[in-house]
Amino acid sequence: MSRQVGAIWDPAQYGVFGDERARPFAELLARVDLAAPGHIVDLGCGSGELTASLLRRWPDAKIEALDSSPEMIAAAQGIPGKLTFSVGDVATWRPERPVDLIISNAVLQWVPTHKDLLPRWIEALAPGGRLAFQVPGNFDAPSHALLREICTSPRWRAKLGDALRRHPVLDPSGYLDLLSRHGCTVDAWETTYAQLLQGDDPVLEWVKGTALRPILTRLDPAETAEFLAEYGARLREAYPLAPYGTVFPFRRIFVVASGGP
8 A cells, every 4th residue: 555755645545446446455365265363464554444354354363554654544543443553664564473464465566675575574474374465567557657658758857757666566476486485385366457447537546546646745736737637638548438437457466475384
């Protein structure tokens, strides 16, 4: 969810497409074959609604949740139940004791060093524990290709030329190789959702909750309006409105890894 340094995260904007954002989390959890984990940590919990679903599945578990965004954690604090939310950096997180399940949902694309981080998370697992994460895999899609193109254009290069990384995640086979080399049993796969979005400029509204956050923090109000007008026009061309809505294909990459017997 929300972990880019320097970005101000808006729980309301992120939640505009809450159902669509929740589906990959649910499908990731469906492949976690743990009957009764005692200690669960959600790294990059966002506004906490998905963390609460962990408690519904495992009501006896101790569940801790961490996010770098004070705005997101403030929103999460109102969620009832045996949940502990705190502000922190997933890149420096260390558990006080072994963890039965570490889950990270749409987080690692924001962490440039996450390939080095994952083996450390595996080491933090209790025997028989699981690491489960999913990341967007749509960085070559028009939504992101156009964004990179605009950010590196002469108009915006000085302020935004270094704002986006081209390949922030691996593909499923890359994660399988990485974690298998550290002794894990790995289930890795990908899914492309043909999402049907409603409303005016829905793809622009989607990326306002994620990819655009660190970009918009670099722009003043007048620049923001200019940037969004240009980007929105390009998105409408790439994702045309149909009578039934706007189709927005979205690739996701999933991994569930077991660190021991």
